[in-house]
Amino acid sequence: MTELFSPLELRDTTIPNRVMVSPMCQYSCEDRDGLATDWHRVHLGSRAVGGAGLVMSEATAVEPRGRISPEDLGIWSDEHAAALEPITEFVRAQGSVPAIQLAHAGRKAATSRPWEGHDPLQPDEGGWAVAAPTGDPWPYEEGDAPPTERLNQDGIEGVIDAFRAAAERALDAGFEVAEVHAAHGYLLHEFLSPVTNSREDDYGGDFEGRTRLVREVTAAVREVWPDEKPVFIRISATDWLPDRESWTVDDSVRLADRLAEVGADLIDVSGGGIHPESRPDYAGPNYQLRYAERIREETASDIAVGAVGGITTPQQAEAVVANDRADLAIVGREHLRDPYFALTAAKELGATEQIEGPPQYRRAWGF
16 A cells, blocks of 8 residues: 555545646647647546546636737636536546646746747737736846736736636636646746835735735635635745845745635645746755645644655655655656556556556556
8 A cells, every 4th residue: 555546635625646747838729719629638638547636737827918828728718618628527537636727927928839939929929918016027038028017906906806717717617626826937926026026015025915916816716616625826935046035945834824824725836937047956856845845844734735846756756745745746747758657656556456547448557
């Protein structure tokens, strides 16, 4: 019996094992309309077939200007929710929990896709004016940033409303977990970090002001999300900028307790992304696990924690959970290499009695 294949209970939702598919952008909406396609259905569905306990969608924009690229997934209309519904139905039919990451890219929006250069796009090139805590644009090494607008009070309230409405649509689409994206230099992280937030109003300044927006967004999502279903928050535990005033792991420990107060159930712990100079001091196996472990150990609340980053083997994933370093092993790139990572792990760890696996594949896996 392995801990990796033990269930995780959050509220009244049971995640059948501790393997989570990390949200990974696919940049694959065909008509730049934010609507899910067959690519998304196969991408997410195959990981559910592969045995992951929780399958998380990519960053899904709560409004059009919140997309990273014009090809990003969105959920700003009922049509978007309807396009996602077949995906959640399929994921659930495989015994996995369907989850969605609700996102706003902030000043890192309006870029071309990574394989097309990831360059900033002006409005006449298919881009748009982007939103940010201040009017300071993302410091691109090449190319001019798109117009960057400082969010005023009405704009901030519009962002909160957009997250709330997106959560309602996600529920209608059949998702069982909603995750608020507050990491990787996108809008909510931009408000958290003193690197990007120099505001002097109620949404800037000290820790209380800089964390206000993410707390209000989380509360808005929790307000419309059923009591029996969990809400996750992805954060960058550190900005990886030790030589300047920045967001730190100490801040993240403090924030985790504040998020628990407004109804968050799990902190999905990542790192970096706030500035081009942001770099980890170590980038090997489990390179972000130490942050997740600190948050899990030092928070006063009993909020759960997920660890992501450099988890590539079944043995690593098992150790993350078995050694009480995190409650979920969140696997990203390895799921791109092996959509059946959880089945592989069950086979290697001798846990085939703890996971059924799809009956169509059992003759190959020995379940």
